[in-house]
Amino acid sequence: MPEDGIDLKARDDIMRFQEMEHLLGLFLDLGVTKVRITGGEPFVRKGLPEFLIKINQYEKLESINLTTNAYFTEDAVQLFQKIKMDSINISLDSLNREVFYKITRRDDFEKVWSNIKKFLLTDLTVKLNMVVIKGINDNEIVDFAELAKNSKVEIRFIEQMPFNGGHFSNDILSAEEIILILQNAYPSMMEFFKMSSTARIFEIPGFKGRLGIIAGHSRTFCSTCSRLRLTPEGILKICLYDHGSVNLKDMLRSGRSDQEIKTAIKDAVSKRAKDGFESEQRTLQKIHFSKNKLSMAQIGG
Template identity: 40%
Template sequence: MKKVNPILIDTYKREHTYLRISLTERCNLRCTYCMPAEGIQLSPKSHIMSFDEIYTIAKTFVDHGVTKIRLTGGEPLVRKDAHIILEKLATLPVELALTTNAVNLERHIETLKNCHIKNINVSLDSLNAEKFKEITRRDYFDKVYNNILSLVAEGFNVKINAVLIKGFNDNEIIDFIELTKTLPVTVRFIEFMPFDGNKWDIKKMVSLKEILDITTNSFSKEKLIRLDDAKNDTSKNYKIKGYKGSFAIISSVTNPFCDSCNRLRLTANGHLKNCLFSAEESDLLTALRAGKSIDTIIEKAIRLKAKMRGGMDTLEKLKTPDLHSKNRSMITIGG
């Protein structure tokens, strides 16, 4: 097993072996929980990492012990050089994965195969075309759904990510689970989380307990099977007896998994975030362009990582706008 360099180990002895890299702040959807209605101020093109810079930074992390890299956005596949980035990163001794909205996925399936990328996460917050249009502000439901079916047919491991918002799509929980009856996919229900401009309200959140209550009201307890969670897994995993697929719940708010967190995030403009909830960032790109080592910056950022949710260790703190509104919009962090 690959040894993790001490610079990737924080003060709580958590080893960071998973790096999520945002390729772009741009997206071809406008999801309400991700992007403010008025849009965002994009970083100048010159501030965005080139494919060579992405590779160099990624290789540094892999050399120190990172074993998994997931590419995110915005929408990563809107980058014109996305195929080049995938091909370059595929040369590293690391598991490579992708999170996408699948709008243009059909153009990239062969590249994904050639790069040995098997694990694809697709964002899909409603199975209703009109609701999809309302939450994404775009009319691409059929395209996305058909691309999910294509991924399954091509043998990819597909996870469908659905952010639940009370009063909007929480009445679709059973519909999503029913997808797993015939499709070998994992549906992951994600608690609505606070970011700049997304009008987060804890009253809109659907908790792990509520999801399980809805599930057990529709299926007998004997049919609901609790699956083993993988090491460092962010989700609690379940399946319905006899169904091909499974479902999971990511409860970052009500049941955080911070004690086993092994994740780091690199934004499209080359800033390292040690926690999704934290507003603190460390600029790797400026140092890299100046020809300096980024190792000490990485080490310092990881040493400063808080024990839980960027220091918001209670729900009361999480509900304080002054704390979570200083963070970026989700689209500029990377999904």
Template identity: 40%
Template sequence: MSANQSLFDNHGRKINYVRLAVTDRCNLRCFYCMPEEGIKYVGREELLSYEEMIRLVSTLAEMGITKVRVTGGEPFVRRDMMKFLQALCSTPGIEKVNITTNGTLTAPLVPELKAMGISSVNLSLDALDPARFFKITRRDVFPQVMDTFEALLHHGIDTKINAVVMDGQNTEDIIPMALLSKDHPVSVRFIEEMPFNGEGSHYERLAWNHRRILSHLQAHFPDIEKVPDPPHSTSYNYQIPGHQGTVGIIAAYSRTFCGTCNRIRITPKGMLKTCLYDDGVFNIRDIMRAGATQEQLRDTFLQALGNRAKDGWEAEKQRTLNHPIQESMATIGG
């Protein structure tokens, strides 16, 4: 394949976006992501090295990938992350490098992130009430996260706020979170809770799905308007009249956006996931360490994308009976 060639799966969906998890470690213990005692972290030798990740991204860029989102765990707990991000931004064919972070360590780094050309940052923030924030994250770091929010705005980095809506945990914060879009040019996105918390589903049914979240917003903002969604958007996007920013709802559990999915995921250990809900297709790390050529890497990716599930429900159904969903989002890449 030549550079800039388009990459498609077996359902005709263009694939141009990779979510790259650089670590499974995190300095928070969010209720919806991992148990309070944490998870068994991957050993350093099991992680993809920075050199391996740059080779991987370079190969994907030759095949048509143009956008990379760096995730974790929390990306900035890994040493030398800024050097890696600089190398990633310099990779031929990569047009956008975005980051998802919990914001606890990020504020001092924002000027450098801006200078290297980071396109946007997704800031995980599930509550504006410090007490609820502490209850959800099990850590007292709310001021540091808000410092990051202010720094991102000050330096003009495109910012999205990601809030997972959890019954009995933070539904009181939905309206205050939406009001962040009034005076700030941010996108506040409310996400359905998923069972990737290291334990499995917390509920027999999803109490706050995308429809209920929208109804709640409409009750408080009767004039809220639907706005066009960008191509491949995972969120349904809305504008509240008079607000600088927008509000979005991500049906992450309901999986209503699968038909336009343009992304693949690489876990910290190098496992390719062609869907968030599958249990992994093949391990890229092992193939590279076994001496695979660039052509062999490309052929392996093409084979995986040629057998991709049509949606998250099919991907979950194809998981073996011995592997029900119970992994932590930190081991997948948020």
């Protein structure tokens, strides 16, 4: 989160739940089978549990996934166990209270960690996402890996991306450097190949959980990425680094037909850049902006 916060959107500028349900139905018709609810923080929006229950009834939807900071999830465990929740991704960048505060600007580590432990006691697939920030929390890499020793959890180390709110160093600790740190600590660590995954997955003999490395800045997974992103404003992004292809909310509200919206989606996908670097260059050619002032709180985790 940028130090001075972000500009809040007016209610009419973001999609209503009914609009999200409608658009999800169109994506399912086009072959999408998996959805992830992200943010910002999904649980700040009233009505989220009811929305999850509603889309759980879509027959073509094979899995629902959610990314959260675990701050508002005290009562979410029972809900997630009732629906076809495939995985819970929890953003946690430090196990140290002071560092947690420095990164999140919230002195709530104990509350968040308490909620995370509730999830770890369930049969739900839990993934902890740690964005590795050089000089801030990179000394905790092995501490995080140790969490997978006795818990069936996937610890995912993510390269710091250029959407950091403008308040951290741009000196990136690369995915390869993160892997080297882990290999030095765990010489028997082995890579586990997983098709179409944005993460490189590793297993350590004797560990109940696994480790994942996501090269979000290096963008080495672009050739296998099949993800689409729909922002709260209804803008379809074919890549995290692009400026957005088409506003589906506006098309919906202007009375465009379902077929017209599907055609717009297919047209946008057909023009996908070869990788995140090309997407970024296309964006820079269209508009002038400082990406380092953008935040995942604005474009979604």
